[in-house]
Amino acid sequence: MKRIYIEPTACTGCMNCILACIAHHKGVQSVLEIDFSDNDLEFANNVVLNTEGKIVPIFCRHCDQPECVTACMSGALTKDETTGYVICNQSWCAGCFMCVMSCPYGMIKPNKSGDVAIKCDMCLDREIPACVQSCPVQAISLIDVD
Amino acid sequence: MKYLIIGASAAGLSCARTLRRLDSNGEIVVISKDDMVYSRCMLHYFISDDRPLDKMRFVEEDFFDKNKVKWIRNTAVIEIRPFNKSVVTSDGAEHTYDKLLIATGATPVIPPIEGLAEGIEKRKDIFTLRDIGDAIKIKEAAKTSRQAVVIGGGLIGLDVAVSLNKQGVKVTVIEMKDHILPQQLDKTAAQRYERIFKDNGIDIITGQAVSNVIYGLSGKVKGVTLSDGSFVFADMIVVAVGVKPSFPRIDKCDLEIENGIIVDQYQRTSIQDIYAAGDACQSYELLTQRHILTPIWPSAVKQGQTAAYNMAGIGKPLIDNFGFKNSMKFFGLSTISYGYVEPPDNSYNVAICSGPNYYYKVVYKENVLYGAIIQGDISGAGVVGKLIQNKCNLSNKLVRNDWNNVFRLTYGDFFKQNQDGTFEFAC
Numbered sequence: 113m114k115r116i117y118i119e120p121t122a123c124t125g126c127m128n129c130i131l132a133c134i135a136h137h138k139g140v141q142s143v144l145e146i147d148f149s150d151n152d153l154e155f156a157n158n159v160v161l162n163t164e165g166k167i168v169p170i171f172c173r174h175c176d177q178p179e180c181v182t183a184c185m186s187g188a189l190t191k192d193e194t195t196g197y198v199i200c201n202q203s204w205c206a207g208c209f210m211c212v213m214s215c216p217y218g219m220i221k222p223n224k225s226g227d228v229a230i231k232c233d234m235c236l237d238r239e240i241p242a243c244v245q246s247c248p249v250q251a252i253s254l255i256d257v258d
Numbered sequence: 259m260k261y262l263i264i265g266a267s268a269a270g271l272s273c274a275r276t277l278r279r280l281d282s283n284g285e286i287v288v289i290s291k292d293d294m295v296y297s298r299c300m301l302h303y304f305i306s307d308d309r310p311l312d313k314m315r316f317v318e319e320d321f322f323d324k325n326k327v328k329w330i331r332n333t334a335v336i337e338i339r340p341f342n343k344s345v346v347t348s349d350g351a352e353h354t355y356d357k358l359l360i361a362t363g364a365t366p367v368i369p370p371i372e373g374l375a376e377g378i379e380k381r382k383d384i385f386t387l388r389d390i391g392d393a394i395k396i397k398e399a400a401k402t403s404r405q406a407v408v409i410g411g412g413l414i415g416l417d418v419a420v421s422l423n424k425q426g427v428k429v430t431v432i433e434m435k436d437h438i439l440p441q442q443l444d445k446t447a448a449q450r451y452e453r454i455f456k457d458n459g460i461d462i463i464t465g466q467a468v469s470n471v472i473y474g475l476s477g478k479v480k481g482v483t484l485s486d487g488s489f490v491f492a493d494m495i496v497v498a499v500g501v502k503p504s505f506p507r508i509d510k511c512d513l514e515i516e517n518g519i520i521v522d523q524y525q526r527t528s529i530q531d532i533y534a535a536g537d538a539c540q541s542y543e544l545l546t547q548r549h550i551l552t553p554i555w556p557s558a559v560k561q562g563q564t565a566a567y568n569m570a571g572i573g574k575p576l577i578d579n580f581g582f583k584n585s586m587k588f589f590g591l592s593t594i595s596y597g598y599v600e601p602p603d604n605s606y607n608v609a610i611c612s613g614p615n616y617y618y619k620v621v622y623k624e625n626v627l628y629g630a631i632i633q634g635d636i637s638g639a640g641v642v643g644k645l646i647q648n649k650c651n652l653s654n655k656l657v658r659n660d661w662n663n664v665f666r667l668t669y670g671d672f673f674k675q676n677q678d679g680t681f682e683f684a685c
Contacts, residue, residue, distance in 0.1 A: 115679035160670035163657050168670035173681050179640070182563075183556040185268070185299040187316035204313070206300055209636060213585040213594045214556055217669040217681055218638030226590055257678045 113196030114234070114254045116171045116244060123159065123251035125167040129243035130155045136235055136242040143246075152224045156232040157243055169251055171243065172219040172232035174198045180211035180220050180231070188229070197236070202228045259284040261569055262345065262353060264335045264506070265361035266290035267298060268555050269536030269562035271317055273359050276566035278325040284570070286327045287355075289347060292389060293332040295321070298363075299555060301393040302414075305400065306421035314390065335362070335506045340529050345506070357531050357569040360519060361562060364388075364501035364537040364553060369409070371482075373471035374497065383479045384471070384495045387418055399494050400425040407431075407482050407492035409468050411438035413586060415498035416455075420588060422496075423460050430461040430490050432468055432482070442584040444599045447617055447631050454589045463490070471495065501553065503538045516540055518551050523575035525565035533569055535561035543581045544647060545597050545628070552581030580647040582629075585636075594639040597621070597646045598629035609661040618665050625653040627664070641669050650685035 131143045133155035138146060146153065159169045174191070178198045181189045188205035191198050200211075200220070205228040211220045212229065220231040235241040244252050261277055263270045266288050277286055296314035303309035322329045334348040344354045366386035368375055377384040383403075385396050396418065400406075406422050408415045411433030419429045431438065437448035438455075452462045463484065470483040481491040503518035514520040514528035518540035525533045525541070536558035543550045552561075557579060567574035585594045598621045601608060606628060611618045616634025620627055620642070627646045632639045645652065645667070655671050657663045674684035 117679045118675055120673065158668075160668045162668065162670040162673070163655060163663070163666070164671075166670070168668075168673050170669055170673070173679065175680070179556075182559045185297045185316060185555045187297070187318070190318075206297075206303060206309070207587060208299060209585045209587065209592055209594065210555060212636050212639055213583050213596075213643060215640040216644035216683060218641045219669075220640075221637035222592065226587070226592065255679055 113174065113257060115174065115257050116241065116252050117255045118169055118171065119251045119253070120166065120168045122249050123167045123169050124249055125159055125161070126248065127159055128246040128248060129157055129169060129252060130159060132242035132246035133157050137230075154223055154230050156219070156230055158218070170217060170219065171252065172198065173217070174232070174234065179214040179216060183210040183214035185210060195234075195236070197234050198231070199233055200229050200231050202230070205229050260354065260356045261286045261359070262355035262357070263288045263359045263361060264290070264345065265359075265363055265536070265538075266292050266295055266329065266331070267361065267363055267536065268316070268558035269363075269565075270359065270361035271295065271321070272559040272562035273361065273535060273566045273569075274327045275317075275321075275325055276563045277570060278327065280566060280570040280572060286325070287330065287353065288322075288327055289330045289333055289335055289345070289353065291332070291334045294390065296390050298388065301387055301390065302417035302421040304390070304393045305397045305418065306424040311390075337507045337509060338532070339509045340511050340532060341509065343531065355531070358533065359562070359565050359569065360505050360527070360532065360534040360538055361536045361558075362505045362538045363503075365504040366497065367500045367502050368497060369499050371409075371468050371471060373473065377471050377473070377479065377495075378497070381477065381479065383493060384497065386497050387414055388501070396422075396496065397425070400427050403427045403494045405430070405492050406494045406496065407468075407490055408496045408498060409482075410498035410500070411435075411462065411464065412441060412498060412500065413439065413584070415496070416451075416588060418496045418498060419455070419460050423458060427494075428459070430463060430492070431455070432466055432484065432490070433462070433464045434467045436465045438462060438464065439586070442586065442595050442599065443593065443631060444619065446612075447593060447595075447599075447619070447633050450591065450617065450633065451588055454591060458589055501537065503540075503551065505534075505538045516549070520549055523577070524568040524573065525561055525576065526568065533565040535565045541576070541579055543579050545580060545582050550581065552579060554581060554583065556583070557581055578647065580643075583643055591633065592636045593631065593633040594636050594643070595631045596629055596643045597627070599631050600629075607661070609664055611662060611665045620661070620664050622661065622664075625651045627652065638668055641667065641672075644683055645685070648683060648685070650683070652685070655685070
């Protein structure tokens with residue numbers, strides 16, 4: 113499978129990755145098509161400023177032993193055996209948020225309406241995840257892992 | 259190799275799945291009292307009509323076929339015979355094993371309230387909620403019920419209360435402690451929920467015990483009397499004061515049992531080739547550093563997986579059994595809590611950050627977190643959980659060593675990435 117490798121020192125905090133993620137979840141092609149007055153804009157990645165003042169982009173690892181999947185009591189979260197990606201089937205999710213309770217990196221969260229969980233799906237519908245494609249400084253890149 | 263698993267819930271099925279991954283040829287048999295696979299955590303959604311029966315399962319539809327697991331359903335194991343390496347089922351059949359997992363879960367506790375036990379046995383209008391059959395009965399009773407009493411203001415009691423409320427039943431919850439959810443929340447966080455419940459028409463009575471169940475002349479439930487002598491009308495009662503481990507009789511053997519079956523970090527019981535996982539077992543827990551019951555879903559799944567490794571002969575201990583975490587959501591308000599929600603003694607301190615829509619609290623001692631309540635926006639809560647689970651020293655992580663900054667910590671403060679892109683927790 114592929115994983116998004118992070119180079120925090122390269123990140124300038126432009127948040128293009130977050131905008132790209134929003135566009136992906138909205139189902140639009142470009143950030144220009146996002147209506148920012150919408151209350152339901154969703155993104156599954158994050159760029160934070162830590163207490164040392166350093167910018168750290170954080171993306172779901174699609175862990176080998178995903179805590180979120182272990183905690184999922186509805187069966188909505190699964191680690192796909194072929195792709196290796198951890199996918200949330202929102203139509204099956206019961207919104208108990210034991211996944212949010214269990215992810216040590218904070219990479220799964222309630223959606224805006226608080227009904228179901230939302231997380232990174234590696235943009236399965238495209239060759240390269242939207243965030244990686246949109247990063248202008250290569251702070252994130254795709255690597256192959258076993 | 260023949261693996262026998264008793265129980266088809268979180269621990270049992272996670273064990274079966276893991277066993278098949280580790281041993282492609284072994285024979286795997288699951289025996290369960292349950293006739294279908296369903297998530298106990300979702301039973302209240304069935305009662306409230308939020309989820310149909312065919313959306314209650316937590317594994318894929320073809321789980322047993324795909325994993326080549328034989329499933330003997332609707333069958334209770336009544337006895338385990340370690341000397342024969344076999345179990346006896348309710349139909350009189352005997353099933354042998356090479357390795358056995360006891361994942362039989364728990365049963366509801368019936369408190370010693372006058373008139374309650376015989377009411378449960380004889381009548382149709384007093385219930386507990388543990389299996390799908392209970393949920394079906396409660397849902398049916400709700401159709402004709404006008405007013406219900408729920409005994410116990412814990413997670414299950416409140417879930418039932420909300421689902422009955424949604425079905426148009428007037429509900430009163432009676433909690434003995436001075437606030438609801440005493441195991442999961444402090445008074446402040448609980449009182450937010452109490453207000454929301456009342457706003458939505460659910461009555462909450464705290465600090466009162468039910469002393470008596472009152473029946474009418476026809477034998478039907480009429481209500482309950484409380485410790486202060488007052489009377490609450492009800493035509494149905496749901497008892498939800500907790501659960502206790504439940505497992506089959508074990509023949510002439512020294513199985514080490516306290517509250518549940520004692521297991522080591524490999525999920526082994528004191529009898530060779532018998533393992534236990536989930537609500538039925540008592541295992542070493544990180545926060546308390548003792549062998550205790552850890553009746554939460556994530557623990558059951560991990561224990562089932564760990565048992566599978568060791569049943570398959572791959573020595574693997576469970577090293578992160580953290581039993582004190584809870585997630586809840588009532589009427590749209592989410593809360594996650596970890597560890598101690600109140601300081602256990604005065605050597606602990608508390609930091610609180612709250613506003614109209616949120617309440618965040620941590621309990622700490624020196625530079626280590628021991629508990630937290632995160633109510634409102636719960637995004638990123640898992641980071642706090644990990645800090646508590648790992649007992650991370652936060653001395654270098656708080657700006658000006660001010661504990662009010664603890665709520666601003668994210669994984670960005672503990673970021674460490676390996677070559678293969680996996681994360682570690684640097685603290």
